[in-house]
Amino acid sequence: MIKVPLTIVGVEKLKTELQRLKSxxxxxxxxxxAEARSHGDISENAEYDAAKEKQGFIEGRIAEIEGKLSNAQIIDPAALAVTAEGRVVFGATVDLEDLDAGSKVSYQIVGDDEADLKDGKISVSSPIARALIGKYAGDVAEVMAPGGIREYEVLDVKYI
Structure with missing residues (x-):
């Protein structure tokens, strides 16, 4: 069994989605x-076919979420402050400066299911997160981006 790393917030989001899907x-x-069946012959009933397809999707997603939750390794970023000792680790929020563009960004490194760039959450398996893992404030990480190598300086590492 492969453990799926998730933050506490990520687990709660999955549980909420699972509850919505089931209820x-x-x-x-x-x-x-049932409504589509009541219309008679189901062999050429598009409503019935669409509803069955949607049911298959919902049941598949329920099984997927239940599997992820059962294999979850729940990580509380706040509890990492003592053990991580300033290193970039899963769950950490990292303030970066793009040395090429001079822009500053902040990302939290989260599990694949939690990643959402609009919220500043990047997947632990993304190239930038892989380059940052193990770095400390002041270190420079080289990231292989589609446009070539980019350099980011780690300004701060927080566990929130």
Whole structure:
């Protein structure tokens, strides 16, 4: 079994989605299937086919989330402050300066399912996160980007 690293926030989001799928989406699609069946012949019933397809998607997503939650390695970023000793690790929030562009950004390194660039959350498996892991404030990380190598200076590492 491969452990899936997740932050506490990521686990809560998955649990919320799972609850919504089970209590709202699943009953709605079951009702849609029943409605489509009531129209008679299901062999050429597009509504029935669409509802069955949606049901398959919902059941698949429920199974996927349950699997991830059962294999989750839950990491509390706040508890890392003592053990990480200023290093960039999973769950850390890193303030960076792009040395080429001079711009500053802040990213939290999270699990694949939690990654959302709009919220400043990058996947632990992304090239930038892989380049940052193990670095300290003041270190420079070289990241292989599509446009070539980019250099980022680690300004600060926080565990929030």
């Amino acid at each position: 709202v989406e699943r009953p709605a699609v079951i009702a849609a299937i």
